[in-house]
Amino acid sequence: MTIESTAPETGAISRVTLADVAARAGVSASTASLAFSGSGPVSDATKERVLAAAAELGYAGPDPRARSLRRGRSGIVGVVLEERVRAAFLDPVKIQTLDGLTEGIAPLGAGLLLFTDSGDPAAPVSLDTAPVDAVVLIGCSPKFFRQVEALQRRGIPMVAIEGAPGGGIPEITIDNREATRLGAEHLRSLGHTDVVTVTLPFEPGRTRGPLTPEIEAAATVDTAVERLRGARDVYPGLRAQVAAASSIEEGLEAGRAVLADAATRPTAIIAQSDLLAAGVIRAAEELGLSVPGDVSVIGFDGIRVDGLQHDLTTLVQPSVAKGRAAGEAVVRMLSGEPAAGTDFTSTLHVGDTTARPRA
Structure with a gap:
């Protein structure tokens, strides 16, 4: 690395190099380099002399980009x-x-x-x-x-x-399929038969809405696919609502879509993330529904969601x-x-x- 400075007498630009620092300190250029890197057999006194010379000349040290090139x-x-x-x-x-x-x-x-x-x-x-x-x-x-x-x-x-x-x-x-199956089995043990899942995005277009065969066929997100399979292992015919992201806002949107119609409203929802689950719970509360009285909700992640006034049932991942x-x-x-x-x-x-x- 070189430092440009202006000579007060002429206004010309001079370059301070590691060789200049070595000359000022009275050591070789290689010794000065080792003093900066701290990786070689340089005494403390020599290192202090080199650093003092660098400070006098306004030299900040070797360019880290050059070091990166040497290391590859x-x-x-x-x-x-x-x-x-x-x-x-x-x-x-x-x-x-x-x-x-x-x-x-x-x-x-x-x-x-x-x-x-x-x-x-x-x-x-x-x-x-x-x-x-x-x-x-x-x-x-x-x-x-x-x-x-x-x-x-x-x-x-x-x-x-x-x-x-x-x-x-x-x-x-992580065991996405097996873990989701475990959560679904928990719901089945409680007596739930009408269950919907709110999923993560499936494909690059991040299509939001009911899961269709076309969206599922275009799936590129292994996590969403495996968690869906785990839920289907227990509830083969369950409906799915796709969210565009893992967020409370997307969970709220999906929850409104799933819960708005009392005639098709499920008794439980499996959300593929805790943030989605928190949004679903907010949607239920907007509609005057009780969680878990009117609808049970399970998430995935095991995180603390700010503002959620529930101890969420969830799959805790490391x-x-x-x-x-x-x-x-x-x-x-x-x-x-x-x-x-x-x-x-x-x-x-x-x-x-x-x-x-x-x-």
Whole structure:
């Protein structure tokens, strides 16, 4: 790295280099470099002399970009989010997963670069151009397979959280189908026979409304598909209402659609996320319905939803552990070691939002 400064006598620009610092400190350029990096056999006195010389000359240190080129690494791990950053940071599951991921990649000393699910290769920073060492994909994204293809073209190592990329790519999974089946069995044990599920998006268009065969056939979101299958294992003919995102607002919209008509109103709703479940509960309250008296509601995630005045019945997933496992897999891959996927199990938490249906 060079620092430009203006000589007061002439107004000309001079460049302060590491060699200038070494000359001022009376050491070799290699010794000065080691003093800055802290990675070599340099005495404390020599290091202090080099840093003092740098301060006198206004030299901030070697350019980290040059260091990255020498290592062949950018020091950046990409993370693909399925929505805008603001929406992602309103989702406790995403925050917990990112916390775990940060812990997992700590040995790399790397930073995280967040990508939104725009799918625009012409964007200033995209999966097609960004200088990343590896990428973690969130499989809930409807554009999951496009992202996988873009990274495979570039030869970028990747790890998938809840996706099925194939090709030996490590996958961090949870038991979406089995866990949802467990929740549905809980409802059946209470006596519910008329059940509806409110789902996550199925395809890139994020079509909202009743689930149709066409939407299901176009599905690219493994999480939504597996959770639907788990509910159908217990209720083969259950109806499904598709939300456009995992959010309270989308749950409210879906809940209104499902609960508005008393003639078709179910006695229980299986929501594919806790945020959707919170929205469904709000819709029920708008309509003057009691939860769980008039309608039972079950979610998925095990998060705390601000403003929800219920202890939600839900499937609790280990979000932090999922992120940490993905980060650890990235570390192994970048170290040249084999990285296998990890399977996690969810647990049923029975709260106060499920009860026996009214007689």
